[in-house]
Amino acid sequence: MPSVSSLSSDPSAAPASAPELDIVLECRDIHHGFGNKSVLYDINLRIVRGEIVGLVGPSGCGKSTLLRAIVGTHPPREGAVLVRAAGQTSPYAVEGPGPDRGIVYQRYALFPFLTALENVALGPLLHQTSIPFRLLRFPSWRRLRKRHLEEAAALLAKLKLGDAMHQYPHQMSGGMCQRVAIAQALIMKPEILLLDEPFGALDEATREELQRTLLTLYQENCAAKAAGLPPPAGTIIIVTHELSEALYVGDRVVGLSPYWDWKAEGFASCPGAAIVYDKVAPVYRPDQEKDYDSFVRQREEIRRVVFDSTYFPPRTENLTFWHDVRNGRGEGVLK
Amino acid sequence: MIRKPIPARWSLALGVLSVLVLLAVYTGLSLWQHHRNPEDTTIPTWSQLAVGVKQILEPSARDGQRWLVADGKATLIRLFLGLLCGIAGGIVLGLLMGCYPIIEALLVPPLSLLAKEPPTAMLAVFFVLVGTDTEMYVAMIAFGILPTLSQTVYLGVRDVPAELLDKASTLGASQIEIIWSIIARAIFPKIIDVVRLSIGPAMVYLIAAEMVCGDVGFGYRIRLQSRLLNMNVVYPYLAVLAAFGFTLDSALRLLQRYCCPWYVSGEK
Numbered sequence: 001m002p003s004v005s006s007l008s009s010d011p012s013a014a015p016a017s018a019p020e021l022d023i024v025l026e027c028r029d030i031h032h033g034f035g036n037k038s039v040l041y042d043i044n045l046r047i048v049r050g051e052i053v054g055l056v057g058p059s060g061c062g063k064s065t066l067l068r069a070i071v072g073t074h075p076p077r078e079g080a081v082l083v084r085a086a087g088q089t090s091p092y093a094v095e096g097p098g099p100d101r102g103i104v105y106q107r108y109a110l111f112p113f114l115t116a117l118e119n120v121a122l123g124p125l126l127h128q129t130s131i132p133f134r135l136l137r138f139p140s141w142r143r144l145r146k147r148h149l150e151e152a153a154a155l156l157a158k159l160k161l162g163d164a165m166h167q168y169p170h171q172m173s174g175g176m177c178q179r180v181a182i183a184q185a186l187i188m189k190p191e192i193l194l195l196d197e198p199f200g201a202l203d204e205a206t207r208e209e210l211q212r213t214l215l216t217l218y219q220e221n222c223a224a225k226a227a228g229l230p231p232p233a234g235t236i237i238i239v240t241h242e243l244s245e246a247l248y249v250g251d252r253v254v255g256l257s258p259y260w261d262w263k264a265e266g267f268a269s270c271p272g273a274a275i276v277y278d279k280v281a282p283v284y285r286p287d288q289e290k291d292y293d294s295f296v297r298q299r300e301e302i303r304r305v306v307f308d309s310t311y312f313p314p315r316t317e318n319l320t321f322w323h324d325v326r327n328g329r330g331e332g333v334l335k
Numbered sequence: 336m337i338r339k340p341i342p343a344r345w346s347l348a349l350g351v352l353s354v355l356v357l358l359a360v361y362t363g364l365s366l367w368q369h370h371r372n373p374e375d376t377t378i379p380t381w382s383q384l385a386v387g388v389k390q391i392l393e394p395s396a397r398d399g400q401r402w403l404v405a406d407g408k409a410t411l412i413r414l415f416l417g418l419l420c421g422i423a424g425g426i427v428l429g430l431l432m433g434c435y436p437i438i439e440a441l442l443v444p445p446l447s448l449l450a451k452e453p454p455t456a457m458l459a460v461f462f463v464l465v466g467t468d469t470e471m472y473v474a475m476i477a478f479g480i481l482p483t484l485s486q487t488v489y490l491g492v493r494d495v496p497a498e499l500l501d502k503a504s505t506l507g508a509s510q511i512e513i514i515w516s517i518i519a520r521a522i523f524p525k526i527i528d529v530v531r532l533s534i535g536p537a538m539v540y541l542i543a544a545e546m547v548c549g550d551v552g553f554g555y556r557i558r559l560q561s562r563l564l565n566m567n568v569v570y571p572y573l574a575v576l577a578a579f580g581f582t583l584d585s586a587l588r589l590l591q592r593y594c595c596p597w598y599v600s601g602e603k
Contacts, residue, residue: 099507112598113521130512131516188507
């Protein structure tokens, strides 16, 4: 088992030419289950800072469970989630939810009693102030509040929501709500941003628009990395049931599936979903034509390895991400 | 046509018309009754009512007190203290039950039982425990509305999506902030709704208790004057009660509209 201090580099020997990759999050030996039902089996995942990872898998396989374990609202039965803040050498194990890990849910993403602007400014409010501070030091609270609102307004304008700042969530469309929810998470400058099927309830055109928004954020990450700065949008894991979405938005696709060859590892019944697929994905620029044909082969591969309930591949057969990156096949921030 | 909208001016005119028809029917009834029996006091004419109103508003010959002022003061103090205790207790208990399963397990069974107990039937219990003064009425109103109110608040808290609470924790909210800044704000309009619905029962309990054992108050006066068949006093008292309830209800509705624009307009 790798020690905590080895988190920043790949434990297996890397060629001298391989890029030194900055690991922001590690899921280490995570097992999870509810009662007698095993859900996750031996999840080991290391995420590079600035990446957008598409997490796919059959419905009900435990994608959301893994996300909740990372968020910290539902800690795993075994194993640990480790986060390394930008510029720090050693990671820390997460205990419960915190502002370093943001989340956007598919539904109930926004607080219905706050306007778009207030929703975005809520994070700094909750994080930087307490109820006694807001009551007892009212003047300084007002000044701080003004700054939060300005910050939130700037972020909303950047996400093209400048006109809707004072609307309540029920007055906005689904796509606008998800945009506000992304701003709400981004204002906390999280180390990692988790999107739980964020565009599942949206129509096709709105979904594509939001996918391009993510790609724009990714381009900012790439530019920041080239300049030696921390990625402004942080790192993103996007859970989706749309393979095309994962391939289009992500620079890496991770597949979680209960259909792997557990008999070969000596189990009588399925011990839970495992990571059976982990490969680099092509990187698109937001202005680039979305060309499905280019990832048809990879999509079919994922469909077979991750989604086919009659095909039980060995667990590690398709985990070539680190090998690919070491051999210079990664794009974007993985270069 | 089903659900065909009508102009706003029409609905106002129709509302006024129905009240006018009510008054006209009353006038007709009282005239017809006095035609049969000129001494009648059960359906007083408008002039008899004027005498009754004068009797209410002027200092009485017996103790120099104005009936409406004395009764109104006693009843209002009892009602508002009772509502205050019941609402505050109900909100606190409901929030705690909705947030903490231990308190939920402890309190839901007794409150469900208590909710089915008519508080007027328990009058003797309060009489024994806290005496016959204002405290008795306050205790009865508070205990009468508390179970239903706390259960409604509790269900409201349970309805707040878990995603919102998890989200608040990822934004750095403390436990107290989640309860105060998220849950309490999310259910605030529902609390106003349930307070509005509690005012009716609270008045029923109070008037009934005053009829049984009051020596001042609306219930006491209405029972006394009904026995004497002085309906020209009873009817104005009833009108004051209705107007009071209506005003309080409208005030709460306006408060809700002002404080929670997201909720009222969300009803569509």
